[in-house]
Amino acid sequence: MHFFWKRLLGTIPSLIGVVLVTFLLSHALPGDPAAYFAGPAANATSIAEVRAKLGLDRSLPVQFLHYADDLRQGNLGNSLTTGQPVLSDLIERLPASIELTFFALAFAVVAALPLGVWAATRPDSIVDHSCRALVSIGAAFPTFFIGLLFVYLFYFLFDIAPQPLGRLNEILYTAPPRITGAYTIDSILAGEWGVLRASLAQLILPSVSLGMFALAPIARITRAAMLQALGSDFIRTARASGLPTRKILINYAFRNALLPVTNVLGMVFSFLLGGSVLIEQVYGWQGVGAYAVTAVISSDYAAVQGFVLTMAFLYVMLNLVIDLLATAIDPRVRFES
């Protein structure tokens, strides 16, 4: 428990850093933001007025404190494109992105762990070579290109995937009543099995294409960690004692290989959260990534800033979870730090 609180406190500097960077980003804007917000018809006095209204006439540290205070009250400003508060825009779209990222991670883990273990048990076999090939290919394909290839193959050519336009075919189905915002969970809660099936069908291609890029590092680390574990003395002892292979593989080797795998998850989440932006763009997914792309293109700074802040916050929290998971898996971690 002591470790938990210490680690939780450890996120505070990261969060302060994140807030500071997003603040600085908004001040790196090209040109004079006051002139920008005052509009093209503004003169010197109206620009000065806007400047005072936005607080841009005060010193940077004072502006930062105001910014931090706004954040504390959940005020991320208003989006220029939707006209809504950025916070409510993000809250509305975040479940869609989290759902997509979760399914992508699930796919990557479910595919990569057995693959890595299998490759490690038969080094230099055909399985091992295909694992390495898959890892190199997965690492070389841009996420958006995989997404588009899948659309071409499975929607256009084989016609087995639904139209890649969003989270649900709105003509045939209506979205389930919003509880969590994730269609799969909400449709289960509402008992609408048809909607569940339809939303899962929409999820498959985007999450697999997003997961492909995460698959490579997980499979590579699993393979390497398993090879190392299988080569160590305690495995030799276990083998010599005549334990069944299954038990040696799962209880002895895999348990020990899990720590490096957990540690690589931080990097994997960085990929997934970044890649989700591209995948949402490809599949017309109504998540925060697609929202941010529109915002970036139309110079909607408050929205971009809110998006970057939200993703960073999410990422810091995910890293916290990963660290806690690592100590649950291997208590030695607690004493090293």
Add this chain to the structure above:
Amino acid sequence: MNTLARNAAHAFGENRLTLVAVVILALLVLCAIFGPSLAPYDPLMTDGAARLVPPSAAHPFGTDALGRDILSRVIVAARLDLGMAVAAALLSFVGGLALGAIAGYFGGWPDRIISRVMDTIMAFPLFVLAMGIVAALGNSVLNVIVATVIINLPFYCRFARSEVNVRREMGYVEAARMGGNTALPVLVTYIVPNILPPMMVQVSLNMGWAILNAAGLSFIGLGVRPPTPEWGIMVSEGASFIISGEWWTFVFPGAALVLAVFCFNLLGDGLRDLLDPKRRT
């Protein structure tokens, strides 16, 4: 030198793929340098009569919605794509090496400040941070490079920091200090040359990622503007023709991206085998 040659022979003999990667690299560099004269057509020339023509003898990669020859565009784009990635990788290499060397050699408060800044960069999902940086600094190719440099900096910096840290108490460094050298000459003439080989491996492994990152940014409309030929933006332009089956519009520029990234990843692996045979996986 003899061992290096033997390692090279071994790395190439053992892993034919490294040889393939060298050939692809040569091809890419050729396109990047002589692209405009190699391309059969003007990459910007539109042809209303030859819109969305499938691959044929006249247009091996087909044409796009404006009748521009995709092969020519893919070839000419190599310069911009590789240029952005090389510039970003080299700048983050130099910057990361300098910052990491300072942090690792001096320790104390320079180390604390530099490490904290790097930790803060790493607290963001990196592609998201790159989007934020380009949005803030302005939508241009230069700022895409700046963003890529910033998100790559921590990897080089941390690597250089730990390598310098290990070496600063070593006998030959102590000897150099005894000989009256101040910090800068010790770092530049004694320590940095020793950490260059592993850093070069890092650069090569990093290049592929830099390409993916820059292409991802241009895919969502940042940096490069149409009609400039660039692989990421070409994929994005071709994406709208998928549902009508004009696959060549996005497949060829995408394949060029894959080939380039694949090539640099293989080279990185090969280089690592060459310089550091112990770290093979």
